[in-house]
Amino acid sequence: MKIIAYSYSDPLLEIAPPASIWEREVDRIYQDLGGREQLQQLLKDCQSEPPEYLLIQRVEELGDTVQQVCDRLSQIEALGIQLIIEGKTANSQVSTITDLLKLLNEIQQSQHSRSIRKGHARNRIKALPPPGKAPYGYRRGKDRYTVDRSAAPAVKDFFEHFLLYGSLRGSVRYLAKKYGKKISVSTGRRWLTNPVYRGDLEYQNDQVISNTHIPIISREEAAQIDRLLRRNQRLPPRTASAPRSLAGLVVCKECDSSMTVAKVTSHRKDQEYLYLRPISCPQKPKCKALSYEKILSQTIEVICRDLPLAVAELTMPDMEGIKGGIVSEIAAKQEIIDRLPILTEEGILDVETAELRSYKLRTEISELQSKLAQLPPVNLRSIAQAVSLPQFWLDLSESERRFYFREFISQIEILRQDTSWQIQMVFIF
Incomplete structure (x- = not known):
């Protein structure tokens, strides 16, 4: 009995799954990342030596549209291959087109959702702001946040008050008294930790890209704020x-x-x-x-x-050495980012691959900068x-x-x- 498996992953949305995801032994795994070359190879190989079973994780992996999925399901059935969707119960496994047609509506909804997520992922790679209203103190520009000159001074003053006194509730009261801007304590805490005010963008997947727009507070001020918030967590409620x-x-x-x-x-x-x-x-x-x-x-x-x-x-650890190592690592990654346009012009990388590589490097730099900010003072x-x-x-x-x-x-x-x-x-x- 011959069993093969097929998986498809979009590099914009996910990483390729490991071979261990299959619940049984398989003779061969066909795996696509972005394109459908391995799926075409699978269908070609099945014409000369068809297996008994084909394992997949999701039906929609067989194509980008409902029509493509139906065409490939027809080919699989014509070859006499039994299709098994891993993770389903025995009663819900699908083997005929009649059964599969019941899933078409579900497939269509899934692919529509996937199309929206891919659009958001492309915006992430281009470091464009996420959908929704801009945080208070900013406006949405064409491709980035721009400072709202009427609101930004109040936000800046809020941060400076917190840095001076270390009191979140006190800063919230100060903002309401001086500027008439009333916010809750929970909103004030979100302001203090929001990467947008530091010149960074945070997306729904919790990944952060640094230096995407003009910040309202500096890196040094942001590190001090994080340290004050950690310090206040040790204190009884309201004593801060x-x-x-x-x-x-x-x-x-x-x-x-x-x-x-x-x-x-x-x-x-x-x-x-x-x-x-x-x-x-x-x-x-x-x-x-x-x-x-x-x-x-x-x-x-x-x-x-x-x-x-x-x-x-x-x-005391060698803080200078630790900081120097992190700074060198950041510089090395930045150098790679600077070389990507040259590699694209030379045809070594296509535009999409270069943008994806740049995005990953920038998120890694953000993580390193966060580690650097959390280090204690050397003096x-x-x-x-x-x-x-x-x-x-x-x-x-x-x-x-x-x-x-x-x-x-x-x-x-x-x-x-x-x-x-x-x-x-x-x-x-």
């Missing part, structure tokens, strides 16, 4: 936008409860007093609240003393020395201090000892 620098960082080790900032004011006086008290203390009597200013003062003292020592003990030791001066912290506002605390501190633990207490610092590295 809290006005006090210690919010979300302090934990009472006596009762293992997080501590919240409480404000107390005197009657008929403007002066206010800040305390840190446990949110859910199970102790009886409950752990006492502590002076916010005293804990802040000791936090600054401990971070100035312990941060340089903690950084000095780190085993962590010099940064630690700069922030180990008490005056640096005392000169900052609460919001600025909050930003820098969360760059280095994972948690501040309160260790109680009878009537006294002290703090223990847990750094993020």
